[in-house]
Amino acid sequence: MDLRYTEAEERFRAELRAWLDRAIPLLPAKPDRNDWPGRRAYDTAWQRLLFEAGYAGLHWSVEAGGKGATPTEHLIFLEETERAGAPYVGANFVGLLHAGPTIDAAGTDEQRRRYLPGILRGDDVWCQGFSEPGAGSDLASLRTRAVRDGDDYVVNGSKIWTSHAEVADYCEMLVRTDPDAPKHKGITWLIVPMDTPGITIRPLETVMGTSEFAEVFFDDVRVPVANRVGEENDGWRVTMVTLSFERGTAFVSEVVACQRLLRELAALAKKVTRRQASAWDDLALRRELGHLTAEFEALWALTKWNVSEAQRSGVPGVGGSVFKLRFSETKQKVYDLAHRLLGRAALAVDDVAGLPSGSLMDERLSSLSYTIAAGTSQIQRNIVGERILGLPKER
């Protein structure tokens, strides 16, 4: 067991730090949360900077135009960019972390040539059309139909929880091509250009009062058969192969951010008062902060454990669900604490009285989604119980 980074890893970190010092000041001002074109422009400008500096597609294979970096280098990259206050992957998320790797793994040479460079350069934004109103946790029950008609598929149905749909160029999409086959066996993976006629986008308003994702309707949308990735009816396997590329790095930025947040909350506790006493004087509150500090220190150690496992074996371990489950529930507890710490300032989703209630309450509301998005905590517990502990499957 060795937590010491190698000389090569330390060099990689030092060079990255030096570049971040130069690059961050070049970024334009951060756009307003509801300004989707602005957000796209900001996120893709960052991707373009990464591309020009040679950091785009760090975790992608060299053949796909990436750097073939090790999981540890990827961890260092995510840790350092977060510490430097660099933008999050944002609008580039689906392209870089899902659609791109899927096309690399299961696409044709022509598809790789056509779609991968645009993702790396920040030219193209992708969105994901997987979930449906009737297919959430039970994703494989999806019903959006694609019927073959000559050289096209004709797609009808609707997708939901699609982030960046309004500003995306392409949608990676799962459609039902064989309604008579068992549910996992009749699904196909398609690339759908978002400017194809017949696509309607309806933004979904969240509990924050903003639109973080959309519902997307498909009405006789014609998609060339050439846009199919993998074989017809093999889309479920294609998707699972890519999901298993996760190498333990999924939450690196977020763990680093939560550790910083805990320090900010400690500072806040020393500032706010209850009945003339500092909130920090409350032992129960300090213990809660201390416990959360331990949780995130342990989650950081578990990240390194999972990354090292992926680095050794080349394939991810089963640790992803374990991590996601604990991380999302713990992060929720941090914002619950922040909420209580704000006291009456928590009535404002804007900064009041010089307190950061705007960002904290916005994120507090957002935190309600952590244990739902990307597999609910209940589904994660099923996965841990069944795949790791070998308990009987649900069905």
Added chain:
Amino acid sequence: MDFQLSEDQRDLRSGVREFCEGRFGRDRMRALLDTAPVPGMVDRALWRELADTGFFSLRVAEDAGGVGLGVAEAALVYEEAGRVLLPGPLVATHLAASLPGEPGAKAAAGDAVVGLIEGDSWPLLIEHLDALDCLLVLTDEGIRRVDPGAVRGVRVAHPVDPFTPVTSVDELPVGELVADALVADQWRRIGAVLTGALQLGIAGRLTELATRYAKEREQFGRVIGGFQAVKHLCADMLVRTELARAAVYAAAVTLDDPAVGDPEVAVLTAKVMGDDAATRNGKDATQVHGGMGFTWEVDVHLYLKRAWVHATQFGGAEENEEALAATL
């Protein structure tokens, strides 16, 4: 960075597991408990076998007759000890093995059973007093050695963990200073990590016991592990164990190589997460076992009770969480 067990560490772990399961399997554990208890619940013959296997001399330098390994390896060994509920002041004797001269040598060789108590808290309950050859007291100015025979106290008739007899003491003899404050501080850290490792072993074993029972026990015509309400309890136990594992191993590695992190934060985290995993898994394993979980016959309560003992050693959650908050 390669935060996974090395091949040597894997071999060490499987060797120690084989030893523990072979020498202190369930039958011997239950015999010591139910039919043949010994004074202070320390089996001298077993104690020497533990010494021969390197339980106490593991971190003593090779040229001083030890094994010359680090805290990381010691953590792996103590995790295995936790899994089989090895009784006795294991961590205290392990720490004492690093003392210079005869006291250290006797501890390392298994010729002495050494107890340890933190002198700055009240009430004072000394574990395994009847078995002790030497009692060490951790204080802010250093470590004091006390003659256990000179300690006056009341033996508790019903210790919560039947493997951990305790004696209530009003006042400790002053004793003699055998190590300074720096050593005491280092002992607190190593002791906390190795106790966290015992808790990790307990947490992991409880997860196995509960999962095994959930796969066997049938109600409503199916095994209860098929019900989400039970399955999710088992899943939570596994998650706690793995988080504690990462925390304990990381702290052990950080004590061996302090440049890789903040030893203070790492150690406190290891103990907090170890205590949390062992005690909460004890509760959940009891629940998964239903009525059987409330019986003496099923081992779950023995693990839970031991976890409660360890949770009071080298700082409880109260102190450790507050100390962590102070680092923010």
